[in-house]
Amino acid sequence: MKEYLLLFRNESAQNGYISTNEDMAEDMPKWQTWIGGIAMQGKLIHTAPIEYNGEVVNNQTKIKNPYKETNNNMVVGFLICKTDKYEDVEEWSKTCPILKYPNSSVEIRPLIPFPAN
Numbered sequence: 732m733k734e735y736l737l738l739f740r741n742e743s744a745q746n747g748y749i750s751t752n753e754d755m756a757e758d759m760p761k762w763q764t765w766i767g768g769i770a771m772q773g774k775l776i777h778t779a780p781i782e783y784n785g786e787v788v789n790n791q792t793k794i795k796n797p798y799k800e801t802n803n804n805m806v807v808g809f810l811i812c813k814t815d816k817y818e819d820v821e822e823w824s825k826t827c828p829i830l831k832y833p834n835s836s837v838e839i840r841p842l843i844p845f846p847a848n
Contacts, residue, residue, distance in 0.1 A: 732813040734776065735820045738838040739808040739829045747783050748807060749832070761828040769812055769823055778810040804834055811842070 742749050750758070769775045786793055807829070814820060824837040 732815050734811060734813045734842040734844070736840040736842055737810040737812065737820070737824060737827070738806050738840065739810075739827065740804045740836045740838065741807045741829055741832050742834040743783070743803050743805050758828055758831075765826065765828055766810070769810070774812045774814050774819070776811040776813055778808070780808040781806060804836070
């Protein structure tokens with residue numbers, strides 16, 4: 732089976748995510764059901780939300796604030812799954828709970844396995 736990385740993006744506020752505690756409480760059962768559906772098929776490898784604070788390191792400097800795209804969107808979580816059909820990943824992505832937010836998205840990235848020597 733081929734592995735895929737799903738990157739969840741959402742709009743951010745000045746000092747944190749736009750989701751309120753109430754949003755998170757309301758969303759948690761939806762996330763559990765959605766992730767559970769993938770896991771029940773034996774196709775979930777790993778998933779996690781990402782903390783707001785972080786840093787970007789390149790060959791010139793280190794930036795201590797989280798990386799925000801020009802529209803204030805940032806990666807807020809990820810999921811790694813496996814399947815024989817890319818269409819499965821597209822369908823899972825279309826029903827992802829993150830999409831309830833207006834400027835959110837799910838990016839699908841096929842993973843390239845390292846050769847085993």
